[in-house]
Amino acid sequence: MIKNPSISNGASPDAWNGPIDAQLRARALRVVPGGMWGHLNAAALPSNYPQFFARGEGCRLWDVDGREYVDLMCSWGPILLGHHHDEVDQAYAKQAAAGACMNGPAAVMVELAEHLVDQIAHADWVQFQKNGTDATTTCVTAARAGTGRRKILAARSAYHGAVPWCSPSLVGVTSEDRAHLIYYDYNDVESLNVALAESGNDLAAILVSAFRHDIGREQELPTLAFAQAARAAATAADAALILDDVRAGFRLHSGGSWETLGVRPDMSAYSKAIANGYPLAAVAGNDRFRDAASRLYVTGSFWCEAPPMAAALATQRVVQSGNAIAHMEAMGQRLRDGLQALSQQAGISIRQTGPVQMPSVLFDDDADVAKGRLFCNAALRAGAYFHPRHNMFLSAAHQPEDIDRALSAAAAGFEALTEAGVGR
Amino acid sequence: MIKNPSISNGASPDAWNGPIDAQLRARALRVVPGGMWGHLNAAALPSNYPQFFARGEGCRLWDVDGREYVDLMCSWGPILLGHHHDEVDQAYAKQAAAGACMNGPAAVMVELAEHLVDQIAHADWVQFQKNGTDATTTCVTAARAGTGRRKILAARSAYHGAVPWCSPSLVGVTSEDRAHLIYYDYNDVESLNVALAESGNDLAAILVSAFRHDIGREQELPTLAFAQAARAAATAADAALILDDVRAGFRLHSGGSWETLGVRPDMSAYSKAIANGYPLAAVAGNDRFRDAASRLYVTGSFWCEAPPMAAALATQRVVQSGNAIAHMEAMGQRLRDGLQALSQQAGISIRQTGPVQMPSVLFDDDADVAKGRLFCNAALRAGAYFHPRHNMFLSAAHQPEDIDRALSAAAAGFEALTEAGVGR
Numbered sequence: 048m049i050k051n052p053s054i055s056n057g058a059s060p061d062a063w064n065g066p067i068d069a070q071l072r073a074r075a076l077r078v079v080p081g082g083m084w085g086h087l088n089a090a091a092l093p094s095n096y097p098q099f100f101a102r103g104e105g106c107r108l109w110d111v112d113g114r115e116y117v118d119l120m121c122s123w124g125p126i127l128l129g130h131h132h133d134e135v136d137q138a139y140a141k142q143a144a145a146g147a148c149m150n151g152p153a154a155v156m157v158e159l160a161e162h163l164v165d166q167i168a169h170a171d172w173v174q175f176q177k178n179g180t181d182a183t184t185t186c187v188t189a190a191r192a193g194t195g196r197r198k199i200l201a202a203r204s205a206y207h208g209a210v211p212w213c214s215p216s217l218v219g220v221t222s223e224d225r226a227h228l229i230y231y232d233y234n235d236v237e238s239l240n241v242a243l244a245e246s247g248n249d250l251a252a253i254l255v256s257a258f259r260h261d262i263g264r265e266q267e268l269p270t271l272a273f274a275q276a277a278r279a280a281a282t283a284a285d286a287a288l289i290l291d292d293v294r295a296g297f298r299l300h301s302g303g304s305w306e307t308l309g310v311r312p313d314m315s316a317y318s319k320a321i322a323n324g325y326p327l328a329a330v331a332g333n334d335r336f337r338d339a340a341s342r343l344y345v346t347g348s349f350w351c352e353a354p355p356m357a358a359a360l361a362t363q364r365v366v367q368s369g370n371a372i373a374h375m376e377a378m379g380q381r382l383r384d385g386l387q388a389l390s391q392q393a394g395i396s397i398r399q400t401g402p403v404q405m406p407s408v409l410f411d412d413d414a415d416v417a418k419g420r421l422f423c424n425a426a427l428r429a430g431a432y433f434h435p436r437h438n439m440f441l442s443a444a445h446q447p448e449d450i451d452r453a454l455s456a457a458a459a460g461f462e463a464l465t466e467a468g469v470g471r
Numbered sequence: 472m473i474k475n476p477s478i479s480n481g482a483s484p485d486a487w488n489g490p491i492d493a494q495l496r497a498r499a500l501r502v503v504p505g506g507m508w509g510h511l512n513a514a515a516l517p518s519n520y521p522q523f524f525a526r527g528e529g530c531r532l533w534d535v536d537g538r539e540y541v542d543l544m545c546s547w548g549p550i551l552l553g554h555h556h557d558e559v560d561q562a563y564a565k566q567a568a569a570g571a572c573m574n575g576p577a578a579v580m581v582e583l584a585e586h587l588v589d590q591i592a593h594a595d596w597v598q599f600q601k602n603g604t605d606a607t608t609t610c611v612t613a614a615r616a617g618t619g620r621r622k623i624l625a626a627r628s629a630y631h632g633a634v635p636w637c638s639p640s641l642v643g644v645t646s647e648d649r650a651h652l653i654y655y656d657y658n659d660v661e662s663l664n665v666a667l668a669e670s671g672n673d674l675a676a677i678l679v680s681a682f683r684h685d686i687g688r689e690q691e692l693p694t695l696a697f698a699q700a701a702r703a704a705a706t707a708a709d710a711a712l713i714l715d716d717v718r719a720g721f722r723l724h725s726g727g728s729w730e731t732l733g734v735r736p737d738m739s740a741y742s743k744a745i746a747n748g749y750p751l752a753a754v755a756g757n758d759r760f761r762d763a764a765s766r767l768y769v770t771g772s773f774w775c776e777a778p779p780m781a782a783a784l785a786t787q788r789v790v791q792s793g794n795a796i797a798h799m800e801a802m803g804q805r806l807r808d809g810l811q812a813l814s815q816q817a818g819i820s821i822r823q824t825g826p827v828q829m830p831s832v833l834f835d836d837d838a839d840v841a842k843g844r845l846f847c848n849a850a851l852r853a854g855a856y857f858h859p860r861h862n863m864f865l866s867a868a869h870q871p872e873d874i875d876r877a878l879s880a881a882a883a884g885f886e887a888l889t890e891a892g893v894g895r
Contacts, residue, residue: 071581078584080596080761085770087575099581100573108570111578122572125772130570146532146554148546148748149524150856151511154535157495157523160502172504177601177750178771184634188643197645209770210608210634216768219612221621223647293772319772324572326601326750326773337504344640346509346633347602348549348717348743349750432574 063428065112068097085209086123093420093435095427103130105444108432116432117453119382119406121440124294124319128365129444135323138361143354153353159360163331166367168302169311170331174340176350179293180208182316182328183254185345187212189314189332190252190287193339198246200253202233204261207254207291227251233259234267236276243280252287253277255312257295257304258401263416263436265409266401274310281313287336290315293328297321298375298404298440301367303331322359326352329359371443372404378445379403385454393461394471407438410464418469425463431456487852489536492521509633510547517844517859519851527554529868532856540856541877543806543830545864548718548743552789553868559747562785567778577777583784587755590791592726593735594755598764600774603717603742604632606752607678609769610738611636613756614676614711617763622670624677626657628685631678631715651675657683658691660700667704676711677701679736681719681728682825687840687860689833690825698734705737711760714739717752721745722799722828722864725791727755746783750776753783795867796828802869803827809878817885818895831862834888842888849887855880 072089075098076082082098083089089098097110106129108118121127128135146153156175164170176182187199207213211224227249231242233256243250255277259267281288290312292304297320300306313335318328326349332340365371380403390397395418396411410418419435426433431453433439464470496513499522500506506522507513513522521534530553532542545551552559570577580599588594600606611623631637635648651673655666657680667674679701683691705712714736716728721744724730737759742752750773756764789795804827814821819842820835834842843859850857855877857863888894 067578071578074581074585078581078588078596080598080756081765083576084598084765085768085774087770087775089575098575099578100570100575101577103570103573108573118574120574122574123772125572130573146524146527148549148750149527149532149554150542150544150546151513151522151524152507153525154491154495154523157498157502161498164502172502174504174508177773178605180771181602188635190643191645192643209768211612212635214768216766218766218768219614219616219763221615221651223650226647226650227645324773324776326572326776332504339643341505341508342640342642344509344633344638344642346511347604348547349601349748350509351511352748352750 063095065097065110065114067111068099071099071111093424093427095424105129105131106442106449116427116430117449117456118432119439119441119453120432120434121442122324124440125324126442127297127320128323128362128371129442130324132323134365135358135361139325139354139358142357147354148349148352152351153356155353155356155360156351159356162360162363163329166301166363167315167331168306169313169315169333171334172332172337172340174330174345175356176328176330176345177326177347179316179318179328180210181347182293182318182330183207183213183291184210185330185343186287186289186314186316187252187254188343188345189330189336189339190289192342193336194251194286196249196251196286197227198229198249198251199227200229200231200239200242200246200250202256202259203230205233205256206261234270234273236273239273239276239280250284250286252289253281254289254291256291257299260294260401260405260438265398266407266438268401269305269308271308274305274308278310287313289313292316293318295405297363297366298372299402301363301372321362322355323362325355325358327355327359374443375404375441375445378441378447378450379406381447381450382406382441382453385450386457389454389458389461393465395461395464395469401438404441405438406441408433418464421463421467422460426456426460429456429459433457487519489521489534489538491535492523495523495535517848517851519848529553529555530866530873540851540854541873541880542856543863543865543877544856544858545866546748548864549748550866551721551744552747552786552795553866554748556747558789559782559785563749563778563782566781571778572773572776576775577780579777579780579784580775583780586784586787587753590725590787591739591755592730593737593739593757595758596756596761596764598754598769599780600752600754600769601750601771603740603752604634605771606717606740606742606754607631607637607715608634609754609767610711610713610740611676611678612767612769613738613754613760613763614713616766617760618675618710620673620675620710621651622653622673622675623651624653624655624663624666624670624674626680626683627654629657629680630685658694658697660697663697663700663704674708674710676713677705678713678715680715681723684718684825684829684862689822690831690862692825693729693732695732698729698732702734711737713737716740717742719829721787721790722796723826725787725796745786746779747786749779749782751779751783798867799828799865799869802865802871802874803830805871805874806830806865806877809874810881813878813882813885817889819885819888819893825862828865829862830865832857842893845887845891846884850880850884853880853883857881
């Protein structure tokens with residue numbers, strides 16, 4: 048609990064927001080509903096956070112007022128190898144200099160598809176899109192086409208996209224949009240069984256996230272029992288097990304996030320990190336759903352755009368052949384250990400959960416996130432961009448000195464909490 | 472009717488497909504369901520057409536086997552000013568060198584939003600996405616949010632995207648996905664009135680395409696009576712008139728495709744040509760739906776990607792300040808006149824419909840498109856990329872000599888039809 052209420056909203060006593068950012072927000076408010084939309088809307092962030100950014104290099108970001116941050120969000124996932132990764136950007140530029148958006152794909156689409164089919168353990172084929180939501184929606188539609196059935200089992204509160212069938216908001220959504228969704232609790236085999244019973248003979252798919260990464264709560268890795276139960280149930284019903292790997296894909300395992308469990312989905316949805324920030328999504332599926340996928344009508348004006356595919360191929364070659372994932376794990380462990388030590392020194396308890404390279408930091412007794420916001424605001428001013436509620440993301444560009452700089456900033460965050468009367 | 476049945480499938484007597492394209496198709500068939508998906512799938516095209524492309528410059532395209540074409544499809548719309556337009560590509564590169572996909576948008580998002588609000592007659596605000604389908608879906612969701620009602624009136628056979636609520640295919644679609652769609656016939660006020668009556672007190676929106684551009688049939692510009700009736704009905708019900716300007720936007724009028732009619736929608740959906748081939752979509756709306764749009768949860772991993780916004784700003788500056796649209800009209804008229812003359816010379820009647828810069832060419836007595844395919848195959852071999860069923864697209868990069876080259880290729884197309892016994 049924060050004892051000094053004047054700063055409990057996370058606002059710092061003095062105004063810190065940059066003048067250029069403030070001007071842009073005022074202008075945006077006139078020409079964009081609410082000034083910004085979706086997950087990048089700074090209105091949902093602590094008060095000091097900038098809305099607009101000027102530049103990215105490696106794991107560093109500069110806002111429009113020239114302030115530099117060690118970035119722990121990586122654009123909410125897409126930046127896997129760091130901003131302006133040479134190999135990736137050169138692959139993009141080389142393809143762009145030839146042809147980008149044409150009357151059909153470039154040869155690189157086939158090379159990328161072959162690479163992913165080789166790399167992703169369960170994949171016999173891939174299809175490309177632009178948004179993570181395109182990929183999850185395609186998986187669900189293919190599952191219905193392939194089974195002739197309708198029910199989709201999804202975990203309560205899991206994020207699978209931002210269109211009416213799966214959006215976290217019900218604004219503008221009709222009840223029919225979710226008529227065939229049945230909810231279970233992640234990692235809860237009993238609740239999965241209840242949902243299965245409810246689906247009767249109409250089960251098209253079980254949809255699972257790579258791990259439980261709901262906003263504002265502890266992250267949970269899937270238990271082996273849960274993963275195996277989901278796989279067995281889908282197999283028994285000849286339905287699809289769909290792995291939503293949009294958020295975690297290529298950060299945990301290059302071959303699919305459930306490879307460590309030895310449980311393979313029928314289809315998985317990828318986006319975010321697939322091309323190190325260039326816009327691309329993909330569905331990777333097995334032969335059980337190849338025919339269904341070929342019968343769907345799914346398309347988009349830019350889905351065959353060649354340069355992001357070249358960037359994805361370069362990104363995946365780096366991920367598969369190098370130590371990018373092991374490095375992110377090492378950096379994540381360094382961050383986690385450092386935060387744990389700072390927390391103990393300050394006598395302020397935190398809960399760090401989930402994979403270390405996708406860190407989540409929550410404060411105890413902090414239902415209104417006042418502590419989280421105060422911490423984040425102070426850390427931001429000290430040069431690190433943390434998130435108070437959402438899981439964060441590390442990249443292969445983070446080096447020990449970046450993590451240490453983030454930890455210095457975190458120390459300022461704990462200090463601000465101590466000054467506000469939190470802890471001993 | 473084609474009298475020589477051996478070539479009525481559009482296949483040329485000798486094999487013409489390039490060896491590299493054929494190899495890539497064979498490889499793609501192993502790793503992509505059906506070898507390709509969606510509107511860029513060459514399986515739906517005449518037999519000589521390549522699937523894979525290597526290079527684009529201005530209005531010219533090169534396939535992977537090095538064959539050069541005057542392109543009349545412009546990537547199905549996105550290429551508005553020609554491939555590799557200097558001003559657009561430089562704007563993209565400049566922004567990309569600073570920051571692309573970051574934790575928030577760059578300043579260019581505000582500049583682009585301000586520019587579009589100034590440029591598009593009905594727009595008080597804009598929101599950005601990646602796919603045309605994202606934009607139409609956002610319009611429909613915002614209309615439901617803003618009215619608290621559910622029914623959407625859409626023209627029968629109109630294309631509004633490739634997700635279950637609007638896809639041209641029913642594969643993988645449930646009846647609930649379209650529970651609140653009511654269909655009318657484009658340009659038919661009486662059928663619109665019937666649909667309105669059916670919607671009762673539950674009308675959220677009337678969705679209209681900029682003009683009737685259904686595949687395989689004559690294009691129809693909207694009648695003033697139809698446009699005014701749709702506007703009046705939406706106004707009377709306090710519902711949204713949504714203009715789907717994804718396909719036609721920025722080719723007919725920089726301020727919105729219904730500006731020539733003096734009829735303004737509440738929201739319009741843009742994508743395709745907005746950034747000359749870079750991936751971007753937008754919804755432009757008026758103040759009636761600003762609050763609704765601000766309450767939606769709509770987002771995507773790459774929707775704030777800055778370089779395509781810089782490219783869009785450059786593209787729109789060229790469109791608004793220059794004579795790009797007038798030039799496309801002049802080139803379209805030159806093509807239409809030339810095709811008409813060739814058709815008369817050959818005694819083979821064609822129907823050319825719609826805006827000249829989005830040409831549609833259909834042959835009389837050609838329900839199976841055998842004539843269209845034969846014509847297109849011969850024209851392709853002579854160096855021009857026509858489409859036998861879909862509307863085509865001209866760009867501001869087409870010059871009189873390009874149109875004349877396309878007409879020479881078309882002459883080869885008419886010749887092939889004559890040899891096959893079509894005409895006098």
